[in-house]
Amino acid sequence: AQSVTQLDSQVPVFEEAPVELRCNYSSSVSVYLFWYVQYPNQGLQLLLKYLSGSTLVKGINGFEAEFNKSQTSFHLRKPSVHISDTAEYFCAVRPWNTDKLIFGTGTRLQVFP
Amino acid sequence: EPEVTQTPSHQVTQMGQEVILRCVPISNHLYFYWYRQILGQKVEFLVSFYNNEISEKSEIFDDQFSVERPDGSNFTLKIRSTKLEDSAMYFCASTGSNTGELFFGEGSRLTVL
Numbered sequence: 465a466q467s468v469t470q471l472d473s474q475v476p477v478f479e480e481a482p483v484e485l486r487c488n489y490s491s492s493v494s495v496y497l498f499w500y501v502q503y504p505n506q507g508l509q510l511l512l513k514y515l516s517g518s519t520l521v522k523g524i525n526g527f528e529a530e531f532n533k534s535q536t537s538f539h540l541r542k543p544s545v546h547i548s549d550t551a552e553y554f555c556a557v558r559p560w561n562t563d564k565l566i567f568g569t570g571t572r573l574q575v576f577p
Numbered sequence: 578e579p580e581v582t583q584t585p586s587h588q589v590t591q592m593g594q595e596v597i598l599r600c601v602p603i604s605n606h607l608y609f610y611w612y613r614q615i616l617g618q619k620v621e622f623l624v625s626f627y628n629n630e631i632s633e634k635s636e637i638f639d640d641q642f643s644v645e646r647p648d649g650s651n652f653t654l655k656i657r658s659t660k661l662e663d664s665a666m667y668f669c670a671s672t673g674s675n676t677g678e679l680f681f682g683e684g685s686r687l688t689v690l
Contacts, residue, residue, distance in 0.1 A: 507683040508681040513678060554619075564610075569618070569619045
């Protein structure tokens, strides 16, 4: 079975500060990894994904994430956040042999002026 | 930009009633999904649908649930006899390939009284 852990339910940060949202997963098979963002009253939007190749992936809105296979982590980072980055962020994995995404519980990023 | 649309945005129903949630996936997509998110909990996979049949379903997707693609554009989720615990946000998603980059709708909030 697979699981995704997002240890931080909330992350408060000031504008222009760097941020890291943590994601760890467990799986007995290879997985693809994703980060989705949910702005208030909207659906889930893909930020970035790791399928294969370079372990550092860049996404939209200046976000990036690094896949670390030995630590089974896929942490999301941004060097300087904006007020508009305030949203819920979900890490998700998809085992290679299945059709479904398995989500973490989400991290609420709150950016203060 | 093409998007997944869902109706209704919010539905309130009495326990035991049938509910149909509707989705219009992105037009050239081939894989369709339903997920749900109970308030305060993680997003959970319900079912995937490809080539006019269910390809995978979760334990949640019992006999009370069914999906249908009645025409070339709509994808519906039916709950035959709603229970209180069916109250959740239901997300439809679609993708053109099976690499897992899902495009989500804004969700349909179901409240069962």
